[in-house]
Amino acid sequence: MTNRRTFIRTTAASMAGLGVSGSLTASVFSPTGILGANDKITVALIGVRNMGWYDLEDLLKQPNVVCKTLCDVDDTVLAEKAAELVKRGHQKPKLEKDYRKVLEDKDVDAVIVGTPDHWHCLPTVEACEAGKHVYVEKPLANSVGEINVMLDTARKYKSIVQVGQQQRSGAHWKSAIDFVRSGKLGTIREVKYWANFNYGAGNIPVPDSDVPEGVDYDRWLGPAPLRPFNKNRFHGSWRMFRDYGGGLLTDWGVHLIDMGLWAMDVTGAPQSVQTLGGNFANRDRALELPDTLTVLYEMEGYNMIWEHNGGVQTGPYDQNYGVKFMGTNGTMVADRDKWRIFSEGGGEDRRMEEVEDYPSDYKSHINHCENFIRAIRFGDALNAEIEIGHRSALYAHLGNISYWASDRVVYDEKSRKITSSAKADALVTPEYRGPWKFPSL
Ligand SMILES: NC(=O)c1ccc[n+]([C@@H]2O[C@H](COP(=O)([O-])OP(=O)(O)OC[C@H]3O[C@@H](n4cnc5c(N)ncnc54)[C@H](O)[C@@H]3O)[C@@H](O)[C@H]2O)c1
Known part of the structure; x- marks a missing residue:
C-alpha cells in the first residue's frame, strides 16, 4: 500500500x-x-x-x-x-x-x-x-x-x-569552482590543499580511567576494538585515533579535496597515491595520526598535493587552511571566507584581468x-x-592507507582493491568487533 x-x-x-x-x-x-x-x-x-x-x-x-x-x-x-x-x-x-x-x-x-x-x-x-x-x-x-x-x-x-x-552548498565556493572552470586561470598545473590546525597535535596524554557515569562505552566503541576508556579517545578528540577517525586528512581533507575534485571534474580514483610524514613535532601528545603529512596524488595532467601540520595555525597566503589552483595566468586561493586571485605578470604583461576578492555569505550549512x-x-x-x-573520502583514506602501509597506493576501482601493495590492500576494510557485523548487500 x-x-x-x-x-x-x-x-x-x-x-x-x-x-x-x-x-x-x-x-x-x-x-x-x-x-x-x-x-x-x-x-x-x-x-x-x-x-x-x-x-x-x-x-x-x-x-x-x-x-x-x-x-x-x-x-x-x-x-x-x-x-x-x-x-x-x-x-x-x-x-x-x-x-x-x-x-x-x-x-x-x-x-x-x-x-x-x-x-x-x-x-x-x-x-x-x-x-x-x-x-x-x-x-x-x-x-x-x-x-x-x-x-x-x-x-x-x-x-x-x-x-x-x-x-x-556555499555560494562563494560554487562561484570559485565556476571561475576555475571558466579557463581564465589558464592551464591548471597544480591543485594544492593545506590544513594547519592546533588540534592536529592531539591532547596532553591522560591515564585510562573509569567510564563516565551514564555512558554506554561498549556501544560508543561499537565495531571498533575493545580497549580501556581514555578521555582523549572519546568525545571530540577521538578523531586523532585511527580506530575512530583519520586525523586532519579525513577531518578537513574531505571538505577541501572535494573542492579540487569538483573544480577539476574528477570522477574516478587517483592514478596513484604516495605520502611522507610522521608525528615529528608533538611526540609527547596523545595522537596516532601523523601531525605532519604530505600526500602526492598522481592525476592526469596536473599535480595534486595535500599537506597538513598539527599544532600550528599559520600557513601559505596567510591562511591556516585552503585550496589553491595554480594556472599559467594566475592562482586562485580559497577558504571559507573568500576566494582571491593572484595574477601572473604585471602592467602590460599581466596575464589575466583583475578580479576582486569574492566573499562568503556564510550560509553554506543552512x-x-x-x-x-x-x-x-x-x-x-x-x-x-x-x-x-x-569520492573525497576515498582520496583521503587512500592517503592514510599509503601512510600506514609506507607504500605507494594504486587503487583499482573495478575490483575495489589496492593492486600495488598487499600491505596497503589489507587496510581497505576494517575488522568489526562482534556482535557488530560488517554490512553486506
Ligand atoms: N560538516 C562539518 O563541518 C563537521 C564539523 C565537525 C564534525 N563533523 C563530523 O561530525 C561527526 C561527529 O563529530 P563531533 O565533533 O560532533 O563528535 P562528538 O564526539 O562531539 O559527538 C559525537 C556524538 O556521537 C555519540 N555517539 C557515539 N557513538 C554513538 C552511537 N553508537 N549511537 C548514538 N550516538 C553515538 C557520542 O556520544 C557523541 O555525543 C564526525 O563524523 C565529524 O567528522 C563535521
Whole structure:
C-alpha cells in the first residue's frame, strides 16, 4: 500500500536519484497537494553532542520539520540537548541509546548521523534498508570498505543520502569552482590543499580511567576494538585515533579535496597515491595520526598535493587552511571566507584581468540542510549526494592507507582493491568487533 510517507520516500528518492530539478518536480507534484510544503517531515538525530546538533538546528529551521527522537550513548548529552530543544519551543523528544530503535520507528522519515566516523556506516546502511533518508556527517565513513558498501546500499534502496560536506552548498565556493572552470586561470598545473590546525597535535596524554557515569562505552566503541576508556579517545578528540577517525586528512581533507575534485571534474580514483610524514613535532601528545603529512596524488595532467601540520595555525597566503589552483595566468586561493586571485605578470604583461576578492555569505550549512529537505519534499538534486562524499573520502583514506602501509597506493576501482601493495590492500576494510557485523548487500 502506498501511504503519504512511502510516497514521499519512494518518489523523492527516485527523482533525486535521477537528478531531476526541484522546479520541475515541484510543478509536477505541488498541484496534487500530495507533496505540499505543509507536509511534516519527521527527523531523528543519532549522535547528538556537537556537529549532529548543528545539523539538527538548521534542519529545524526548515518549514514543517520536527524532531521526534534524540539518540546518543551518553545520558548527560541526551538530557542536556533534550532540555535545550524544549527550551526553544520544540516538542519533547523521545530519548534512545540504541539507534536501531530509531530506525524501527515508522514515524521517522529521516535521520541525521552525527556519530564519530567509525559509527557512520552501520546506521547509514541500516537507515537506507529501513527506507529512511539520511544526512550523514563527513567523512562518509572511516575506511574505504565502509564507504563502498554505503554507496552500494544507497543505490540499491534509491535512498536520499546527503553527506555533510556543506561547502557544496556555499555560494562563494560554487562561484570559485565556476571561475576555475571558466579557463581564465589558464592551464591548471597544480591543485594544492593545506590544513594547519592546533588540534592536529592531539591532547596532553591522560591515564585510562573509569567510564563516565551514564555512558554506554561498549556501544560508543561499537565495531571498533575493545580497549580501556581514555578521555582523549572519546568525545571530540577521538578523531586523532585511527580506530575512530583519520586525523586532519579525513577531518578537513574531505571538505577541501572535494573542492579540487569538483573544480577539476574528477570522477574516478587517483592514478596513484604516495605520502611522507610522521608525528615529528608533538611526540609527547596523545595522537596516532601523523601531525605532519604530505600526500602526492598522481592525476592526469596536473599535480595534486595535500599537506597538513598539527599544532600550528599559520600557513601559505596567510591562511591556516585552503585550496589553491595554480594556472599559467594566475592562482586562485580559497577558504571559507573568500576566494582571491593572484595574477601572473604585471602592467602590460599581466596575464589575466583583475578580479576582486569574492566573499562568503556564510550560509553554506543552512543551504545544505535546506537542500536535503527540498530533496525529500520536492525531489531536488542533492548538492552532496553520497557519491560526492564517497569520492573525497576515498582520496583521503587512500592517503592514510599509503601512510600506514609506507607504500605507494594504486587503487583499482573495478575490483575495489589496492593492486600495488598487499600491505596497503589489507587496510581497505576494517575488522568489526562482534556482535557488530560488517554490512553486506
Ligand atoms: N560538516 C562539518 O563541518 C563537521 C564539523 C565537525 C564534525 N563533523 C563530523 O561530525 C561527526 C561527529 O563529530 P563531533 O565533533 O560532533 O563528535 P562528538 O564526539 O562531539 O559527538 C559525537 C556524538 O556521537 C555519540 N555517539 C557515539 N557513538 C554513538 C552511537 N553508537 N549511537 C548514538 N550516538 C553515538 C557520542 O556520544 C557523541 O555525543 C564526525 O563524523 C565529524 O567528522 C563535521
